[in-house]
Amino acid sequence: MIRKKILQKRIKKLEESKKELLLFNKELKVELKDIHFRCNDLMKKYNALIGEINLKYYELLPEQKYEEEAKKRFLMKTGGILDLKEPKSLNEKIQWMKFNENDPKKTMLSNKLAVREWVAKNIGEDYLNELYGDWSNFDEIDIDKLPKRFVLKANHGSEMAIVVDDKNKMDIESIRRKVNKWMVTNYAYKGLEMHYKDIIPRVMAEEHMGASGKDFLDYKFWCFHGRVEFIKTLNIVNGEVIEECCYDREWRKTPFQAYGRKIKPDFDKPALLKEMMEVSEKLSKEFKFVRVDLYQQGKDKIKFGEMTFTPGNGEHKWVPDKYDKILGDILIL
Amino acid sequence: MVRKKTLEKYITDLEKTNKELFECNQKHKNEIKDIQFRCNRLLEKYNELIGEINIRYYHLLPREKYEEEARKRFLLKAGTNLDLNDPRTLNEKIQWLKFNRDTPMKAKLTDKIAVRDWVREKLGEEYLKKIYGPWDTFDEIDMESLPEPFILKPNHGSAMTMIVKDKNEMDMDAARQKVNKWLTTNYAYRGLEMQYEHIKPKVFAEEYYGDKGKDFFEYKIYCFNGKVGFLSTAIRENNIATSATLYYPDWEVAPFKTKKYPIEPVKKPAALPELIRTAEILSGNFKFVRVDIYIMKDNSIKFGEMTFTPTNGEELWDPLEYDKIIGDMLTI
Numbered sequence: 001m002i003r004k005k006i007l008q009k010r011i012k013k014l015e016e017s018k019k020e021l022l023l024f025n026k027e028l029k030v031e032l033k034d035i036h037f038r039c040n041d042l043m044k045k046y047n048a049l050i051g052e053i054n055l056k057y058y059e060l061l062p063e064q065k066y067e068e069e070a071k072k073r074f075l076m077k078t079g080g081i082l083d084l085k086e087p088k089s090l091n092e093k094i095q096w097m098k099f100n101e102n103d104p105k106k107t108m109l110s111n112k113l114a115v116r117e118w119v120a121k122n123i124g125e126d127y128l129n130e131l132y133g134d135w136s137n138f139d140e141i142d143i144d145k146l147p148k149r150f151v152l153k154a155n156h157g158s159e160m161a162i163v164v165d166d167k168n169k170m171d172i173e174s175i176r177r178k179v180n181k182w183m184v185t186n187y188a189y190k191g192l193e194m195h196y197k198d199i200i201p202r203v204m205a206e207e208h209m210g211a212s213g214k215d216f217l218d219y220k221f222w223c224f225h226g227r228v229e230f231i232k233t234l235n236i237v238n239g240e241v242i243e244e245c246c247y248d249r250e251w252r253k254t255p256f257q258a259y260g261r262k263i264k265p266d267f268d269k270p271a272l273l274k275e276m277m278e279v280s281e282k283l284s285k286e287f288k289f290v291r292v293d294l295y296q297q298g299k300d301k302i303k304f305g306e307m308t309f310t311p312g313n314g315e316h317k318w319v320p321d322k323y324d325k326i327l328g329d330i331l332i333l
Numbered sequence: 334m335v336r337k338k339t340l341e342k343y344i345t346d347l348e349k350t351n352k353e354l355f356e357c358n359q360k361h362k363n364e365i366k367d368i369q370f371r372c373n374r375l376l377e378k379y380n381e382l383i384g385e386i387n388i389r390y391y392h393l394l395p396r397e398k399y400e401e402e403a404r405k406r407f408l409l410k411a412g413t414n415l416d417l418n419d420p421r422t423l424n425e426k427i428q429w430l431k432f433n434r435d436t437p438m439k440a441k442l443t444d445k446i447a448v449r450d451w452v453r454e455k456l457g458e459e460y461l462k463k464i465y466g467p468w469d470t471f472d473e474i475d476m477e478s479l480p481e482p483f484i485l486k487p488n489h490g491s492a493m494t495m496i497v498k499d500k501n502e503m504d505m506d507a508a509r510q511k512v513n514k515w516l517t518t519n520y521a522y523r524g525l526e527m528q529y530e531h532i533k534p535k536v537f538a539e540e541y542y543g544d545k546g547k548d549f550f551e552y553k554i555y556c557f558n559g560k561v562g563f564l565s566t567a568i569r570e571n572n573i574a575t576s577a578t579l580y581y582p583d584w585e586v587a588p589f590k591t592k593k594y595p596i597e598p599v600k601k602p603a604a605l606p607e608l609i610r611t612a613e614i615l616s617g618n619f620k621f622v623r624v625d626i627y628i629m630k631d632n633s634i635k636f637g638e639m640t641f642t643p644t645n646g647e648e649l650w651d652p653l654e655y656d657k658i659i660g661d662m663l664t665i
Binding site for chain 1: 336350358375382394405408
């Protein structure tokens with residue numbers, strides 16, 4: 001009996017220490033999670049720093065080295081050689097125009113504020129979404145006067161937008177930092193797209209275009225000599241491309257795609273396709289090449305998005321890649 | 334008997350599980366510690382790299398872009414626009430002076446060695462701490478001549494010091510690397526404070542007088558057109574500032590502060606009139622300069638440094654509107 005008691009005592013002790021060990025194991029798991037988080041944070045910082053180094057390098061790079069740099073970038077991005085002496089492919093021609101056609105009008109139309117006047121004059125104000133205001137830094141924004149939901153955007157480049165679904169729930173500090181960072185960034189130096197260089201940075205608040213999905217798609221009209229040659233349709237959710245596909249004027253899937261990723265061949269033909277093409281062609285008529293981005297809002301409204309003279313910075317990966325040359329033939333420099 | 338055997342088997346199993354758990358925990362604990370250490374090192378290196386990139390970028394940046402760069406820095410730091418065309422706030426005026434009134438005299442007084450001539454001439458040798466050196470490289474330092482403990486500093490910038498308590502315990506390779514790094518860094522390009530640009534870097538040593546705020550006290554005295562506008566002193570714990578209070582020359586606590594530190598008033602120092610007199614003599618004919626002066630353990634007054642661009646004209650004054658109010662004190 002005594003012996004059994006000793007054994008039971010021993011068991012109790014061992015069970016207790018097992019409990020403790022398991023508890024400690026749990027704590028370690030929490031610490032592990034924390035480290036994962038820190039590693040991810042470091043990785044994010046590292047990537048941001050690479051972008052920052054690139055910006056500073058391009059800012060200091062002498063202009064006569066731009067074409068050489070474009071060639072290096074092109075090889076890294078697409079794997080192909082960029083020939084700017086005898087441009088044949090669409091990418092080459094887009095890049096050739098970037099470096100050789102210095103048109104102040106392109107700067108004006110790349111400015112998301114200035115382009116609004118042009119659009120109003122050429123196709124009418126109805127095509128513009130509502131602009132609530134524009135300011136030179138975050139603190140100047142009178143948030144009280146904005147509606148509950150809106151979009152903050154920079155006027156001087158792409159990929160600078162914050163969708164605010166509820167202004168009462170936004171993280172002011174983080175948004176202030178982001179917006180002010182935009183304001184001190186010259187977007188031209190992200191990829192040597194120099195027509196952005198002289199745009200004075202402003203932050204603008206625009207109408208929230210509704211949730212992404214069925215009723216909110218992005219249509220990009222590739223216009224060559226004033227004619228829509230194909231339309232790239234994108235479904236973008238939270239700034240990320242979910243699905244995309246290129247169509248011809250009759251809404252047949254084209255034999256080529258840009259990047260060839262996440263292709264969804266059966267986007268519905270927009271009811272307003274004809275009007276959208278007319279609008280794009282009106283806006284593009286005086287340019288050899290420009291991409292016009294439009295949205296369909298609700299069932300019967302078309303809204304202007306932006307005009308882009310150097311889509312993908314002339315570094316598109318066309319699939320199959322022979323189409324870079326075939327599309328290039330349509331564009332006569 | 335069967336029951337006993339079952340119990341014994343149960344115990345062996347438990348012992349085995351516990352041993353495995355213990356070893357597993359130990360292994361993970363060590364791994365986590367190791368990764369934490371490496372994360373911290375990476376973060377340190379990352380921050381060093383940012384500084385290094387910035388210095389190199391500023392080295393190459395053409396001079397006509399300095400003001401634009403100052404505006405960008407200011408917006409990121411303070412969240413407001415820096416107006417250098419019509420400077421009104423103290424920050425704006427300090428920066429305007431930085432870019433428009435940089436003189437060889439300011440460069441001379443910014444050099445921690447050359448400024449000693451000015452102090453000697455204006456006040457006398459007794460206001461200067463004894464220094465050893467200067468030397469051009471770490472290996473030239475005459476270690477034998479130095480008292481213990483001592484502090485090493487360069488003449489050409491701030492925030493670079495090394496305290497040595499015991500010469501024999503010094504990690505010479507690490508110290509050499511650190512000091513020689515100072516000597517190859519042009520401090521001007523840390524934040525475009527060009528008064529530092531032409532100072533020839535040297536390293537010198539001082540006797541180490543103990544902790545600031547405990548063994549001696551530092552007063553940062555802001556002088557406007559030769560008159561003290563306000564002064565500040567910090568309370569420190571373990572040599573790290575925990576509060577910083579600003580005072581008017583009559584030791585009335587100022588209604589503003591820097592955003593970084595809370596206010597915690599202390600008693601007026603007996604030597605206040607002497608501090609003010611000293612600062613005003615040294616501030617000479619300059620429109621604006623901050624003079625740092627120490628009251629030592631033996632109550633003697635020693636000169637610290639003169640700074641024409643405190644916090645690089647990027648101070649976060651709190652409340653913010655005081656940047657403009659104290660800016661009015663400075664006529665440029």
